[in-house]
């Protein structure tokens with residue numbers, strides 16, 4: 001008997017919303033613009049499943065790209081829920097990975113581009129050293145450490161030597177080019193290079209564009225507002241010259257990566273093209289009515305987003321707690337979390353996210369949670385180890401070994417598929433079988449949630465990961481994240497006494513609080529959100545003087561509020577002096593929201 005594909009059922013839930021249905025059925029280039037919780041990702045994932053079933057057949061496929069690792073993980077999670085676990089012809093990943101894996105590695109050498117072989121990715125100290133050399137080579141006496149942030153912003157505007165770089169001065173371009181030469185002398189490229197080189201290859205060679213089109217006749221982009229100019233130019237070349245069909249979704253009100261070169265007006269430009277169908281969604285299915293109302297007040301721009309008729313009313317609370325991050329964190333643990341757990345029957349710590357503007361608040365929250373006995377998973381630059389594709393996969397292997405194998409969650413073939421995906425230099429069938437056997441033997445022999453994490457990880461590294469890193473030097477960034485994880489298992493470090501089962505919860509578990517920066521929370525949703533640190537000089541940061549910078553801080557506040565489904569708790573200082581001796585108090589954003597809602 002023929003079983004109907006799973007996406008049919010999901011598609012039926014879109015039918016009642018004519019705009020979602022329209023987006024699902026559109027055929028040419030389409031851009032969906034919509035606010036938070038309006039189902040952009042849901043439509044995208046369902047439509048991709050349908051296109052894989054009806055429109056493209058292997059070896060041709062779909063490239064589905066987004067900006068951050070977290071958004072890529074969310075996409076993967078949703079595709080898995082639709083039964084698309086190891087679809088060989090579906091690429092899901094960040095724009096950087098796409099450029100590296102599908103443009104630079106296969107075509108750069110063929111095109112005669114002078115890049116290091118094998119490709120290795122620069123670490124932060126390599127980048128700093130290369131910048132120091134570049135500054136010295138053009139006679140600038142400047143400490144690279146103090147110049148690094150400005151340099152990063154400059155570099156994100158650079159489009160390569162063959163394009164007009166009219167947003168940069170001649171001096172800026174000389175420093176960038178000297179920096180690139182210094183990196184190449186070390187045999188390295190960096191993340192910005194991945195985009196610049198990708199654009200260069202696509203610009204220069206029709207055959208590169210044609211080959212990409214043959215491989216991926218459809219290009220799908222989530223969170224388009226986060227893309228900078230170089231990526232926008234890549235999309236234009238591939239879709240409006242090489243013939244790829246475009247399906248993009250985005251929301252310029254959620255553009256929070258200006259410091260990384262994002263330009264939300266590019267989304268507007270794209271959706272205004274005559275050859276692009278523009279679809280607007282306006283119902284918010286995620287948030288309760290009070291939260292939708294508050295989010296629009298916080299944004300301070302009329303948007304007219306609504307909730308469906310059966311939406312809950314929801315809860316918004318404001319709190320003034322202490323005079324610094326530590327006091328706020330203690331107050332959250334002592335007072336707010338116990339209250340929030342009572343809001344709904346069966347609510348668990350995993351239903352709650354604590355969002356904060358910077359890692360200082362994350363540190364305070366982690367300390368307070370530990371002291372109060374709350375388990376947590378932390379997603380920010382100070383988490384015990386970096387959450388990369390590889391460390392996320394290791395977490396999933398731990399879930400499988402801790403009992404997931406009994407219920408096929410995660411599925412073994414999904415783990416295997418990713419494992420084989422990294423080992424691109426293994427081509428012979430015999431070697432591939434050996435590789436599969438290595439991983440399956442490891443997993444099967446370690447089905448024990450009580451095993452010590454150090455022993456488990458040591459064996460995984462010894463049997464599988466070390467040989468992989470030797471073969472695949474371009475995975476340098478993942479190797480660094482693994483080293484961080486490995487070091488965290490050493491005596492007196494956070495995971496010294498962890499079992500595999502405890503480590504598995506780092507992927508997110510019902511009994512763990514979620515501690516996340518506002519930036520990393522984009523694309524996520526939680527039943528309850530506690531947002532701390534909405535303090536004077538913190539959100540917006542006191543260094544930000546430009547109107548656009550302040551607008552971006554407002555959008556960040558908006559993104560945070562719209563992560564909550566049912567209740568939101570907004571927390572600021574009640575005044576006094578913080579640890580650095582500065583006067584604190586509520587941010588203008590929270591004061592304005594409170595006053596407008598009171599009215």
Ligand SMILES: Nc1ncnc2c1ncn2[C@@H]1O[C@H](COP(=O)(O)OP(=O)(O)OP(=O)(O)O)[C@@H](O)[C@H]1O
Nearest residue numbers: 013014017035036037038039040041042285286523
């Ligand atoms: N037609 C629908 N019927 C029922 N639920 C829906 C519908 N569309 C979306 N949802 C639900 O609304 C929530 C938000 O959807 P989704 O995450 O796709 O929105 P989004 O526009 O991508 O949000 P954001 O931009 O804030 O990340 C999800 O829980 C999703 O399942």
